[in-house]
Amino acid sequence: MAALYILQLNNGKYYVGSTTDYQKRFIQHQSGLCRYTSKFLPLKLVFHQEYKTYKESRKAEIWLKKQKDKSFIERIIKKRRRSS
Template identity: 35%
Template sequence: MYFVYSISSLTRNYIYVGLTDNVERRFIQHNTGRNKTTKPYLPFKLIYTEEFPDRDAARKREKYLKSGIGKEFLRSKL
C-alpha cells in the first residue's frame, strides 16, 4: 500500500505533498528536520492522507494535489 499525504506548516503558509509507504514514519522525519525541503518550515501538522494499492496510482494523485487546483483542495482542509 502507498499513501499520498499532505502536511501544513504551523508557522508559515506552506503545504507539502508527498508519497510514502509509511505515513507515520515520514511525518516524524518531516517534524524532526530530516527532510531538506521542509526543514525551514517546521513544525507541521498532517492535514490529509489517501491510500492507494500501487505506487503508480499514488503518484498520479500526488501530481494532481501538487497542481493549483489540488492545492486549493488541500487549503480547504485547513
C-alpha cells in the same frame, strides 16, 4: 500500501507528498531530516489518503501539485474533516 499526504507548514503553506509509509515519513519531516520542510518546523499532518500502490499515490500527488491552488487543497482537507 501507499499514501498521499499533505503537511501544513508553520508559514501556513502546504507540502504535498507520497510515500509507502506516511507515518514514518511524517516523523522524518518532523525530525528535520527532509531538506525543504526542515525550514518550516513544526509541521502538522492535515490529510492522508491511502492507495493500493505507490504508483497510484504518486499519480495523485502529481495531479494535486498541478492544481497550483492553495484553496483547492484547503477544500480537500475540509471535506475530509467533515466526513470523518
